[in-house]
Amino acid sequence: MAKMMLREAINKTIHDEMERDKNIVIMGEDIVGGMGTAGGPEAIGGIWGLTGGLYAKFGANRVIDTPISESCIVGAAAGAALAGKRAIAELMFADFVGVCLDQLYNQMAKFRYMFGGKTKCPVTVRITYGAGMNAAAQHSQAVYSMLTSIPGLKVVMPTTPADAKGLLTTAIRGDDPVMFFEHKTLYGISGEVPDGEYLLPFGNARMTREGNHASIVTCGQLVRAAEKAADALAKDGISCDVIDLRTTSPLDEECILDSVENTGHLIVADESPPRCSLASDIAGLVASKAFAALKAPIEMVTAPHTPVPFARELEKAYLPNAAGIEAAVRRSLAYRH
Amino acid sequence: MSKLRALTMPKWGIEMVEGTIAEWKVTAGDRIKKGQVIALIETDKIANDLECEFEGTVARVVADAATVYPVGALLAVLAMEPATATEIEDFVRSFRAAAGSAAAESPGTAAATATAAAPPPTTAAIPKNANISPPARLLAEKLGFGVGQLRGSGRRGRITLQDVDQASKPAAAPAAGKPVSVAVTTAALDVFHASAYAKRLALKHAVDLSRLKGTGPRGRISRADVLKSAATPPAAAASSQSFTIEKFTPMRKVIARQLTLSKSTIPHFYLRMRVRVDALMALRERIRKDGGKPPSVNDYLIRAAALALIDVPQVNIQVHGEEIHRYKHADVAVAVATDRGLITPIVRCADTKPVAQIGSEIRDLAERARAGKLKVEEYAGGSFCVTNLGMFGVDEFDAIINPPQGAILAVGALQRRFVEDAGSVTFANTLKLSLSCDHRAIDGAVGARFLSALRDLIEKPLRLIS
Incomplete structure (x- = not known):
C-alpha cells in the first residue's frame, strides 16, 4: 500500500503497464508536455500532469504528441490497435468527443463485430471530463451517458486512486475499446493504492456506505457528495447504501437491484443532464426489474437540462450536491401513501 | 368584538369529527333569538338541534344541507349589527377554523369553506388560468383541495397530479432516530x-x-x-433439531389471510341453540323403509339454512366495506376439509333445489375439492356458510365468518338427550347449532330470528321436502 493522489495512480499505472508490455503506445495532445517550449520536453508532463516521465523513459516512438485533432488521436490509436499494438489515447477534454465520434462509435466499437470476431481493438481512450473547475460550457461536460449507450464500448469512471489503478490496468490489458473517464476534480484526491498487480473486473460496483433505508446510486465526483449525504443522514438514524458504479458499461445491475430490493427507495445522482441519461437509465432499470420493491417514486438528482454555466456561483448551482442528494432521500422517505 | 360571528360545526362528544346538516331552520336575513334552533345536525350516532347562543341576524348561510362538514367548519355567519356584503364576504374568506379542530386539520376545509359561499361549490377554488394539469385539476376538485399554496413540480411550476395527491395526504412522521453506522463492512471480502x-x-x-x-x-x-x-x-x-420447518403453502396463506382479516376486523357475535332432529330422523327412516337412500342430516341442514335465508333475507347478504349486498337466492357454502386445508365450495340457489340434489352436488364438490380440481367460480362468493364437525364428535363450536359472507353456521354432533316432552321425560335426538354473525350488518335480533326460523324448518321438516 502506498498513499498517492489519483493523478499519480494513473501516471504510475501507465508507467508500470508500458514497462511490462513493450507493445503499448500512448498518444494525445501535448502529452509529452513542453515540447517546443523553452523548457523542452517534459517541462510540464501534460496539462493535467498525468503523463510526466513517460517520454524520457519510453521515447518518441511510444509516447506520441499529436496534432490538435481528436479524430487523429482516436483514429491513429484504433489503427495501431488493429495493426497489433495496444494503444492508450488521451482526450484532453471529453467535450470534444464529438469531433472523433465516428472513430469511436462507428469504427472502434464495431471492428470486432464487423470483422466476424477475427480482429480486436485494444484501445483505452482516457478522457478528462466534468464540471466544477469553472471551465465553461465547452470544457465541463459529463458525456459518459452518451457513450454508455453505445454497444461495443466499455465505460469506466474511477473515483479513488486505488480504483484508478485497478480499473486502468484492466482497461489496458483488455482487448476491447474502453472509455476511461477521469474527473477533473478528482485528480487531486489521495488514497491508499495497493502495490503490485491490481486488477478490478468491470461490472462490479463498489458499495461505499451500507444501510437499509435508501439506495443512492451514483458515479464520478458525486460519489463523494453521496457519501457526505449518507453520513449526514446517518446522524438522524437514516442509513443508506451508497453505490459507486465504477463502470456504467458493463453495469452492475445486480448490485443496484439487490440494494433497492432491500431498501425500497432509489435515489440516482448523475452529473449529466437528466434526459436520456445514466440517471434515467438506472431509473428505468429499477422501474422495470424491481418495481414491486419500490416504496416511493425514484428520485433523480441531476444537473438541469442546460449547458454548464461559466459563472462560479451558477456552476455551483448547476451541479448536484450533497444537500440535494440528502433532500432527495428525505423526500423519498417522506412519500405519502 | 366584531359585529360578525361564525357559526361552526359543533363537537358533540369526543368521537365526533364531522357532521351533516340535515336541515337548515333559518335562511339569510332571519332575525334569531338566543336558544332558537338554527339547524338540525346529524352525526354518525345522533341527530340533534343546533341552537343559537346569541341574538342576531343570519348574515349568510355558508354550508349546504345534506353535506358533510368537519367539526369547526364554518356553517353560517351571524351579524350582531347590520353588516355590508363586502364585510361578510371578507369574514367568510378570512375565516380560519380553530386550531386542533377537525376542520383545521382537514386539507379540504379551506377550499370547502371558501367555495361553499360561491356557486358552483367546488370548481371555483381553482382559477381557470391556474398552471395545473387537467388530471390534477380534476383530482383537486374531486377532493375539494385548494391548490393555491401548492408549488408545482412540473415544467415551469405546473401543478401535477402527483403534487395534488401528495399534498392532500397527511405527512409521514419525520424520520429521526439515533445515529447509525453506514460503514462498509465487506471490505475484507473484496477479493471475492x-x-x-x-x-x-x-x-x-x-x-x-x-x-x-x-x-x-x-x-x-x-x-x-x-x-x-x-x-x-x-x-x-x-x-x-426437534422440529421441522414448513413454509405456508399458497392455500394456507390464503386461509391465514382471509381468517385473520375476518377475526380481527369483523365484530363477530354468536347465537347458540339446541334443536331437535327427531322428526328429521323419522323422515330419513321412512325413506329407508321405502327402499330409498335418504340424504344425510347435513344435506337437510343445508336445505333448511337456504330456506331460512329466504325467510329472513337480512342474513342472506355479503358485506363489502360500508355496503350490504343482498341476494335473491341462497348460495350456501359448505366447509370441506382437504389434505391441503379448508375450502368452501358453494351450492348455488340451494333454496330452489331438492335435498337429494343438494346432497349429490355436495358430494361431487367435496370429492373434487379433495382432488384439488375445483374451479374458482365453484368456491368464490356465497352469502352464508355451513360447517359441520359433528362427525368428529364435537358437541358444539363457534366458527369464523368467511368474508364477505355475512354469517356462518357451526353444526355439532348428534346427541341423545333427556328432554321434557308433554309433561313426561323422554330421549330426544338433538343438535347444537352456533350462528356467527357480522354485527356490522346483522343485529342480534335478526340473527335470532334467522336461528329460530332455521329451528322451525329442522323440527318440522315437511317444508324441506315439499
Whole structure:
C-alpha cells in the first residue's frame, strides 16, 4: 500500500503497464508536455500532469504528441490497435468527443463485430471530463451517458486512486475499446493504492456506505457528495447504501437491484443532464426489474437540462450536491401513501 | 368584538369529527333569538338541534344541507349589527377554523369553506388560468383541495397530479432516530468475485464465500447463491433439531389471510341453540323403509339454512366495506376439509333445489375439492356458510365468518338427550347449532330470528321436502 493522489495512480499505472508490455503506445495532445517550449520536453508532463516521465523513459516512438485533432488521436490509436499494438489515447477534454465520434462509435466499437470476431481493438481512450473547475460550457461536460449507450464500448469512471489503478490496468490489458473517464476534480484526491498487480473486473460496483433505508446510486465526483449525504443522514438514524458504479458499461445491475430490493427507495445522482441519461437509465432499470420493491417514486438528482454555466456561483448551482442528494432521500422517505 | 360571528360545526362528544346538516331552520336575513334552533345536525350516532347562543341576524348561510362538514367548519355567519356584503364576504374568506379542530386539520376545509359561499361549490377554488394539469385539476376538485399554496413540480411550476395527491395526504412522521453506522463492512471480502450484496449477506449469514461456486456471469457469486447456501444448514444441525420447518403453502396463506382479516376486523357475535332432529330422523327412516337412500342430516341442514335465508333475507347478504349486498337466492357454502386445508365450495340457489340434489352436488364438490380440481367460480362468493364437525364428535363450536359472507353456521354432533316432552321425560335426538354473525350488518335480533326460523324448518321438516 502506498498513499498517492489519483493523478499519480494513473501516471504510475501507465508507467508500470508500458514497462511490462513493450507493445503499448500512448498518444494525445501535448502529452509529452513542453515540447517546443523553452523548457523542452517534459517541462510540464501534460496539462493535467498525468503523463510526466513517460517520454524520457519510453521515447518518441511510444509516447506520441499529436496534432490538435481528436479524430487523429482516436483514429491513429484504433489503427495501431488493429495493426497489433495496444494503444492508450488521451482526450484532453471529453467535450470534444464529438469531433472523433465516428472513430469511436462507428469504427472502434464495431471492428470486432464487423470483422466476424477475427480482429480486436485494444484501445483505452482516457478522457478528462466534468464540471466544477469553472471551465465553461465547452470544457465541463459529463458525456459518459452518451457513450454508455453505445454497444461495443466499455465505460469506466474511477473515483479513488486505488480504483484508478485497478480499473486502468484492466482497461489496458483488455482487448476491447474502453472509455476511461477521469474527473477533473478528482485528480487531486489521495488514497491508499495497493502495490503490485491490481486488477478490478468491470461490472462490479463498489458499495461505499451500507444501510437499509435508501439506495443512492451514483458515479464520478458525486460519489463523494453521496457519501457526505449518507453520513449526514446517518446522524438522524437514516442509513443508506451508497453505490459507486465504477463502470456504467458493463453495469452492475445486480448490485443496484439487490440494494433497492432491500431498501425500497432509489435515489440516482448523475452529473449529466437528466434526459436520456445514466440517471434515467438506472431509473428505468429499477422501474422495470424491481418495481414491486419500490416504496416511493425514484428520485433523480441531476444537473438541469442546460449547458454548464461559466459563472462560479451558477456552476455551483448547476451541479448536484450533497444537500440535494440528502433532500432527495428525505423526500423519498417522506412519500405519502 | 366584531359585529360578525361564525357559526361552526359543533363537537358533540369526543368521537365526533364531522357532521351533516340535515336541515337548515333559518335562511339569510332571519332575525334569531338566543336558544332558537338554527339547524338540525346529524352525526354518525345522533341527530340533534343546533341552537343559537346569541341574538342576531343570519348574515349568510355558508354550508349546504345534506353535506358533510368537519367539526369547526364554518356553517353560517351571524351579524350582531347590520353588516355590508363586502364585510361578510371578507369574514367568510378570512375565516380560519380553530386550531386542533377537525376542520383545521382537514386539507379540504379551506377550499370547502371558501367555495361553499360561491356557486358552483367546488370548481371555483381553482382559477381557470391556474398552471395545473387537467388530471390534477380534476383530482383537486374531486377532493375539494385548494391548490393555491401548492408549488408545482412540473415544467415551469405546473401543478401535477402527483403534487395534488401528495399534498392532500397527511405527512409521514419525520424520520429521526439515533445515529447509525453506514460503514462498509465487506471490505475484507473484496477479493471475492461476488456482488456487493452477496458479500453483505455472506457476513450476515456467516457464509464462507470461498466454499461457494457462483452461478452469475463468469462465475460471479450472487445474492441468491449466498442465500441458498445460508438456507441449507449443515446436516448435523438438522438431525439434532426437534422440529421441522414448513413454509405456508399458497392455500394456507390464503386461509391465514382471509381468517385473520375476518377475526380481527369483523365484530363477530354468536347465537347458540339446541334443536331437535327427531322428526328429521323419522323422515330419513321412512325413506329407508321405502327402499330409498335418504340424504344425510347435513344435506337437510343445508336445505333448511337456504330456506331460512329466504325467510329472513337480512342474513342472506355479503358485506363489502360500508355496503350490504343482498341476494335473491341462497348460495350456501359448505366447509370441506382437504389434505391441503379448508375450502368452501358453494351450492348455488340451494333454496330452489331438492335435498337429494343438494346432497349429490355436495358430494361431487367435496370429492373434487379433495382432488384439488375445483374451479374458482365453484368456491368464490356465497352469502352464508355451513360447517359441520359433528362427525368428529364435537358437541358444539363457534366458527369464523368467511368474508364477505355475512354469517356462518357451526353444526355439532348428534346427541341423545333427556328432554321434557308433554309433561313426561323422554330421549330426544338433538343438535347444537352456533350462528356467527357480522354485527356490522346483522343485529342480534335478526340473527335470532334467522336461528329460530332455521329451528322451525329442522323440527318440522315437511317444508324441506315439499
